[in-house]
Amino acid sequence: MPWKRRPFDGGDLARALNIADLRAVARRRVPHFVFEYVEGGAEDEASLRCNRTSFEALRLVPQTLVDTSSRHLRTEILGRPAAAPLVIGPTGLNGMLHADGDIGLARAAAHLGIPFTLSTMSTTRLEDVAKQAGGRLWMQLYVMKNRAVAEDIMTRAAAAGYEALVFTTDANVFGSREWDRRNYRAPGKLNSHALLDALRHPRWLYQIVWRNGIPRLRNLESFLPPHAATAVGGSTILPQMFNATITWDDIAWIRRFWPRKLLIKGVLSVSDAQRAADLGCDGIFLTNHGGRQLDSCVAPIEVLPAIAAAVGSRMTIIVDSGFRRGTDIVKALALGATAVGIGRATLYGLIAGGEPGVDRALQILTSETHRVMGQLGCRSVAELGPQLLHQRTR
Numbered sequence: 001m002p003w004k005r006r007p008f009d010g011g012d013l014a015r016a017l018n019i020a021d022l023r024a025v026a027r028r029r030v031p032h033f034v035f036e037y038v039e040g041g042a043e044d045e046a047s048l049r050c051n052r053t054s055f056e057a058l059r060l061v062p063q064t065l066v067d068t069s070s071r072h073l074r075t076e077i078l079g080r081p082a083a084a085p086l087v088i089g090p091t092g093l094n095g096m097l098h099a100d101g102d103i104g105l106a107r108a109a110a111h112l113g114i115p116f117t118l119s120t121m122s123t124t125r126l127e128d129v130a131k132q133a134g135g136r137l138w139m140q141l142y143v144m145k146n147r148a149v150a151e152d153i154m155t156r157a158a159a160a161g162y163e164a165l166v167f168t169t170d171a172n173v174f175g176s177r178e179w180d181r182r183n184y185r186a187p188g189k190l191n192s193h194a195l196l197d198a199l200r201h202p203r204w205l206y207q208i209v210w211r212n213g214i215p216r217l218r219n220l221e222s223f224l225p226p227h228a229a230t231a232v233g234g235s236t237i238l239p240q241m242f243n244a245t246i247t248w249d250d251i252a253w254i255r256r257f258w259p260r261k262l263l264i265k266g267v268l269s270v271s272d273a274q275r276a277a278d279l280g281c282d283g284i285f286l287t288n289h290g291g292r293q294l295d296s297c298v299a300p301i302e303v304l305p306a307i308a309a310a311v312g313s314r315m316t317i318i319v320d321s322g323f324r325r326g327t328d329i330v331k332a333l334a335l336g337a338t339a340v341g342i343g344r345a346t347l348y349g350l351i352a353g354g355e356p357g358v359d360r361a362l363q364i365l366t367s368e369t370h371r372v373m374g375q376l377g378c379r380s381v382a383e384l385g386p387q388l389l390h391q392r393t394r
Contacts, residue, residue, distance in 0.1 A: 022357065138263075330384060
């Protein structure tokens with residue numbers, strides 16, 4: 001039988017060579033409905049696929065005979081030093097992936113010296129993350145129909161010392177993640193196949209469900225009915241709570257409660273980027289929500305050059321969605337991004353091995369980025385630019 005290539009899927013995370021290896025391990029560790037929540041995109045998943053193929057259209061053009069022995073990844077994000085041009089982006093319901101999900105992600109970010117963004121939909125109280133993890137903490141915000149929810153989160157995050165608020169604007173209408181929904185016979189009620197599959201994962205059942213009960217939406221539970229406050233039950237009510245009336249006028253309202261750095265997450269056009277800058281926002285996230293909201297949406301990397309040219313001198317630009325390799329990160333930095341937001345890549349590490357798994361994911365991404373910079377003839381992030389890229393045409 002001929003030898004067949006396959007990703008590593010063993011237990012020794014030190015042998016995981018790339019993010020795909022961590023994904024292969026993660027897939028075996030949790031029930032299918034949990035992995036599908038992490039993995040899936042909206043509708044036909046065209047946006048999900050485009051996020052990856054857009055990177056493939058960009059080719060790297062190295063410079064040769066450059067001494068890169070002293071190269072480093074150090075940079076500034078929101079005016080403060082960072083050990084690498086990375087931010088762990090906001091992801092919800094992480095307590096379904098690992099018992100210490102949000103804490104593990106935040107601690108790994110603190111170990112490396114980069115910001116961590118806690119989701120409104122986290123299963124850990126924002127105060128507990130601040131006490132147990134420390135580091136540079138950002139708070140992601142959904143403004144829902146009940147404005148008291150956002151006011152409560154902003155007030156608490158400010159009191160807990162969070163550095164920045166990330167106002168997410170691309171989920172005012174909840175996306176249709178059809179593959180995720182197929183695991184449920186009704187909102188909040190798993191179908192028989194999903195329940196049987198969960199029984200095939202006794203370690204996950206013990207650590208996540210039996211030991212402490214189904215994780216709860218700890219930053220929202222005081223505003224939710226008891227049956228809807230769990231990570232599973234929330235699907236019965238949360239889509240109806242999202243607010244389709246949010247507008248640019250709400251930036252002034254947010255500023256009444258939030259005195260620190262403010263970033264807008266969900267920007268994909270030059271005009272929106274310019275408006276955010278004109279309103280005094282400190283930064284923007286270029287994102288299509290990892291392909292989970294609008295299908296057939298542009299990939300953030302496709303619109304990055306024009307947005308960076310328009311506002312790059314005025315504000316921090318973070319780009320996310322689809323990043324899996326150091327080459328992806330270098331391409332974004334060369335096109336004008338300040339930093340890259342990481343979502344699924346660190347979640348694979350979290351599922352595969354908790355906090356050490358997140359450490360491993362970040363180690364993989366930073367070592368790849370460091371190596372690629374050396375191969376390109378660049379000694380720092382500041383030396384990366386569009387001259388190092390070639391756009392492939394069909």
